[in-house]
Amino acid sequence: MPEEEGGEALIHVAIKAEELFQLGPLMVTNSMVGALLTTLLLLAAALWITRRGTVVPTRMQSAIELPIELMAGIISTSSSRWRGYAALILGFFLVILIANWVGLLPGVGTIGIHQVVDGHEVLTPIVRPASADLNFTLGLSIVSFVMFIYWGIRANGGRGYLRELLGEPLYMAPLMFPINLISEFSRLISLSMRLFGNIFAGEVLLATMLALAPLFIPAIFLGLEFLFGFVQALVFALLAMTYISTAIAEHHAGGHDEETDHGATNGHATPTPAAEAATHA
Amino acid sequence: MDSNLAAGLAMGLGAIGPGIGLGIAVSKAMEALGRNPEASGAIFVPYILGIALAEAIGIYALVVSLLLIFVG
Numbered sequence: 001m002p003e004e005e006g007g008e009a010l011i012h013v014a015i016k017a018e019e020l021f022q023l024g025p026l027m028v029t030n031s032m033v034g035a036l037l038t039t040l041l042l043l044a045a046a047l048w049i050t051r052r053g054t055v056v057p058t059r060m061q062s063a064i065e066l067p068i069e070l071m072a073g074i075i076s077t078s079s080s081r082w083r084g085y086a087a088l089i090l091g092f093f094l095v096i097l098i099a100n101w102v103g104l105l106p107g108v109g110t111i112g113i114h115q116v117v118d119g120h121e122v123l124t125p126i127v128r129p130a131s132a133d134l135n136f137t138l139g140l141s142i143v144s145f146v147m148f149i150y151w152g153i154r155a156n157g158g159r160g161y162l163r164e165l166l167g168e169p170l171y172m173a174p175l176m177f178p179i180n181l182i183s184e185f186s187r188l189i190s191l192s193m194r195l196f197g198n199i200f201a202g203e204v205l206l207a208t209m210l211a212l213a214p215l216f217i218p219a220i221f222l223g224l225e226f227l228f229g230f231v232q233a234l235v236f237a238l239l240a241m242t243y244i245s246t247a248i249a250e251h252h253a254g255g256h257d258e259e260t261d262h263g264a265t266n267g268h269a270t271p272t273p274a275a276e277a278a279t280h281a
Numbered sequence: 282m283d284s285n286l287a288a289g290l291a292m293g294l295g296a297i298g299p300g301i302g303l304g305i306a307v308s309k310a311m312e313a314l315g316r317n318p319e320a321s322g323a324i325f326v327p328y329i330l331g332i333a334l335a336e337a338i339g340i341y342a343l344v345v346s347l348l349l350i351f352v353g
Binding site: 015074078193194197198201231235238239 | 329333
């Protein structure tokens with residue numbers, strides 16, 4: 001924490017998840033409660049829709065189906081082998097979407113228990129949105145990182161993947177290999193940092209606005225954060241999808257000149273516009 | 282105190298580039314949409330990815346300033 005010399009701080013900001021209580025060897029933090037709440041909400045929605053689902057959707061059913069239909073439409077146009085990763089991407093999207101929106105529920109940042117942390121009393125919220133914790137976003141990024149390397153190796157073979165890392169003219173490999181390696185790992189860092197930074201900054205923004213102008217003004221920012229939560233979930237899912245679909249397509253697009261003996265399979269050689277955008281970035 | 286100033290500078294200066302980039306990206310997307318409204322589906326995904334990548338730079342600045350405030 002920074003040194004607080006002059007008076008009370010306007011708001012209490014914790015960059016780490018705060019500890020609530022000890023459960024055996026496990027220290028339960030408030031972001032774990034948030035993650036649990038997210039899972040329960042998703043589970044309840046899944047149970048509800050499988051029990052009560054009708055062919056002609058009711059209002060509630062279409063509200064649940066709306067994000068799934070949106071994502072399914074995007075995923076199914078991403079590459080020819082979308083069936084393999086559709087479930088993963090859809091899962092990412094739904095979990096992050098609900099985890100982001102949990103932070104906007106009334107009482108999430110304000111209902112808590114009083115704890116004494118180095119001398120002065122602070123309010124520890126019981127629930128913290130899971131995606132405002134770096135552990136959660138890093139975990140999701142590691143899953144997507146492992147998956148796109150796995151898909152790359154499965155599509156191109158271990159040697160193909162290694163050749164992709166070494167770069168195109170082989171004599172440039174000493175230079176290109178570290179660069180490619182760093183760029184692979186920077187995806188991991190940027191995926192997790194983007195989600196964490198956005199949601200954490202959103203929480204801080206909401207708390208600041210609530211402290212400055214408690215009436216009406218925070219409502220505007222709540223609406224804004226509602227939108228941002230959706231956009232960030234979409235961005236994470238789309239980037240993970242693009243990484244996977246380029247990992248699958250790279251070999252066919254890159255090793256075109258040497259392995260054209262089965263030219264008939266070149267139908268999906270052209271990367272999608274989304275894949276194109278991410279490779280040039 | 283110094284680290285607070287550094288954090289403010291990091292965020293403020295770091296937001297200039299992404300701000301300009303986002304402005305260009307959104308204006309070009311809107312322009313494209315105005316010229317060809319039927320292409321909205323094709324524009325949407327690369328547009329979201331593009332603004333996400335531009336925004337990431339701003340997020341890096343945010344992370345640096347958070348580190349400066351809470352760690353440094």
